[in-house]
Amino acid sequence: MRADLALQELLEGNRRFVESRSIYPNQDIDHRRKIVEIQQPSAVVVTCSDSRVPPEIIFDQGLGDLFVIRIAGNILNKHIIGSIEYAVKYVNVPLIMILGHENCAAVDITLKNIVTDSCIDNVFETIRQNIGEIDLSQEDILNIAIKKNVDTVINDLKSSSIIISELVNDDKVKVVGAYYDFKSGIVDIINKQSYCSFSLSS
Template identity: 45%
Template sequence: MSRQHPQINLSRRSLFKFGAGAIGTGVLTAGLGSNLLAAEKKAPAEDDITPDKALQELLDGNERFVNRKRKNPHQTYSRLVEVAKGQKPFASVLGCADSRVPSEIVFDQGLGDLFVCRVAGNIATREEIGSLEFGSLVLGSKIIMVVGHERCGAVDAAIKGAEVPGQIGSLLEAIKPSVESSKGKSGDKIENACKANVLVQVEKLKSSPVLSELINAEKLKIVGVYYDLDTGRISRVV
């Protein structure tokens, strides 16, 4: 996959304009949206990748990973030099901080391909949502994939109502609604809660006015998946 990477310059003034008026007037025509449209006019080839194509690229990469046929794309020194000038990731990932689920590896991608947010329990906090809004609206990511995974420790702790120190409790509180919604379902309760958590986070992201505007304009797709730690395979949840 070949993609160009124009530099998008953001001033504090443009950020302020976006925060004050983008939602009210349409994010694609105000503030940061104007910068994005300008960048697209300069590089029309970037429109070649659609949200559906971006999704397929991730799924194909995972299939290569599972079958031990990784291509390790975009991992050369020349690629490093190229993306140092600017980034244009085709996909964003909201994943768990779990060390066993590194996005670039399990999707067989390289430098500049993925805009990744990782947090225990793959929860969509305000900060994560803001980051993903930036990745989609400004950088041009065509898909956001929420990746939950098998035997997630954060979800398991939320199920058990574990007493935890420091700020760890804030993570568990964010997961509890998913635990409640999965109660009573047949099958493994941790797996059910992990998948329910993916669904909750997808809906949180879709409730963002910035992201929903992009979805309505067919410039973005948000999907949820479940990662099997034993096989490395990704399966769709939504």
């Protein structure tokens, strides 16, 4: 499945979810038996661990349809990158989506410079580096920071993985940034430029 078609199917599934027309595909016993030996997901979705952001539900997908990687703040580390590499190289997934969401607590706490003296501070530090210098006086600063975090994660993929870069350059994989709105249920594509020209970046 090509990346364009994979993205179209995700957005169509999201529309069904938004309009309360979900069809809950690929969950019956026959399908479960079919995927015992092989998986053929259409997209990798890297998103937050937030319990309100389950990709299979908000995109109305079924078992085996998505390769989901979840971590607070939808950030990268070597294990996340390795998991993405596995999906695109060995499972032949054509689309990578980095999905941020409204009111992300991990980004919010980062903006407030809260220190917990625990392992989660590593998450906040990564997000802090991702959003960089940002004008805290801007209206809607939280959502601005959330989207900037998504953009940085996409850019970091370009410089962190030879496997992903080569597949993108060969037009076998595309990467897209997205944002999920809790109230409406809508997933918006927020990094169209990256989706169109990712392979041309150095």
